[in-house]
Every structure is written in C-alpha cells, then in structure tokens.
Amino acid sequence: MSNKKLFLFTIGPVKSFINDSRKTQDLFGGSALLSRLTHEAIKEAQKQFGKNNFNLITPVYDINSFDTDKQGIPNRFLAEIKIDAKDIKNKAEKVKNNVIEFFVNSESFKQAKKQLQNALDIFWVAIDRTDDYKTDFIRINMELAAAKNYKIPAQLNEKGRKCMVDGKRNVVYYRKNKADKKYKMIMI
Numbered sequence: 001m002s003n004k005k006l007f008l009f010t011i012g013p014v015k016s017f018i019n020d021s022r023k024t025q026d027l028f029g030g031s032a033l034l035s036r037l038t039h040e041a042i043k044e045a046q047k048q049f050g051k052n053n054f055n056l057i058t059p060v061y062d063i064n065s066f067d068t069d070k071q072g073i074p075n076r077f078l079a080e081i082k083i084d085a086k087d088i089k090n091k092a093e094k095v096k097n098n099v100i101e102f103f104v105n106s107e108s109f110k111q112a113k114k115q116l117q118n119a120l121d122i123f124w125v126a127i128d129r130t131d132d133y134k135t136d137f138i139r140i141n142m143e144l145a146a147a148k149n150y151k152i153p154a155q156l157n158e159k160g161r162k163c164m165v166d167g168k169r170n171v172v173y174y175r176k177n178k179a180d181k182k183y184k185m186i187m188i
Helices: 014-019 025-048 085-104 107-116 133-149 178-182
Strands: 005-013 052-057 075-084 121-128
Touching: 005 025, 005 085, 005 133, 014 025, 014 085, 014 121, 025 052, 025 075, 121 133
Parallel strands: none
Antiparallel strands: 005 075, 005 121, 052 075
16 A cells, blocks of 8 residues: 555635735735745645655745745645655644744734634645546545535634724724723733
C-alpha cells in the first residue's frame, strides 16, 4: 500500500473579503493577506512533512524567494506528500495552528486576539494518490467542498456593538455612549 497522498489546504473566507471591501485598497489588502498566510502554510507544511516528503503541485512558485509586495498566490495549495495515514491529522493541524498563530500574533492585532482566532476558515483534506490524477483532483476537491459544508460555526456572545464592516462580529474598540455606560460590557 502506497503512502503517497494528495494534500489540499485552503484558507478563507475569500467571499467575505471581497464583499466587505469598500475600496480597491481593501480588496488588495485582503488578497495580500491571504497570499501571505498561504505562503506561511506552505512553509510550515514543508517543515512538518519534511522537504523530501513534500512536493508542491500548485501554486507553482519559488518558496524561498517569495516577496509579498511583488507576488500573489491563491488561497490554497495542493501537494503530494509521502506519509503514513496515522500522522497526517497531527501534522496538518500543526500547519493550521501555525497559520492562525501567524495571523493572530501580528502586532496590529494584539487586542483583538480572541476575535481573530475565529476569523479564518481553514480546511484541509488528504486522500490516497492513484495513477489517475484527473480523478484524484476531482475527488479531493469534492472532499474539500464537503468539509466546508460541514463547518460548525463558533458560538459568539452577543454583547456590545457590531462591526461597521460586516455587521457580524463584535466591535473590539469603541467609545461608549451614555446608554452603554449604564451596563457593564464584557468584551469577548
């Protein structure tokens, strides 16, 4: 039995980054952020699975000379990995957690750490590799779509004001008005 697998990893939410963009600059910023996070995920996956056991299929770019100001890559990557099935989940979760930590631990976001931990939608799928790449590619994308449809949303306490950009998340910083000062606000 072969231990070659196809590994598909994706970072989102792309649709909300596009919908919530008010200016071209916002759209560019969201795209650059997703490219940077995907690059970090590829680097971590290469580290977790080992350079000799990790073969990046898409996107095609030089991992070592990536420049976020000049290059953009999609929010997903597909790789062939050589690993035992029992080790995939542990290593894939380490890649996912590294991306979340990279995103959350940015100096700009220190105060919003708890809120940002639930901001990204990160999914991964691994399947056994066969000789029929076309069928494997279709199957792994179907598996990913199924994983995305099964997502269980995080529970948020409805306290305080809502974000002006998307109207879903709680505001982290705002100046309280007289009505707000009457009630003790607990920020999550």
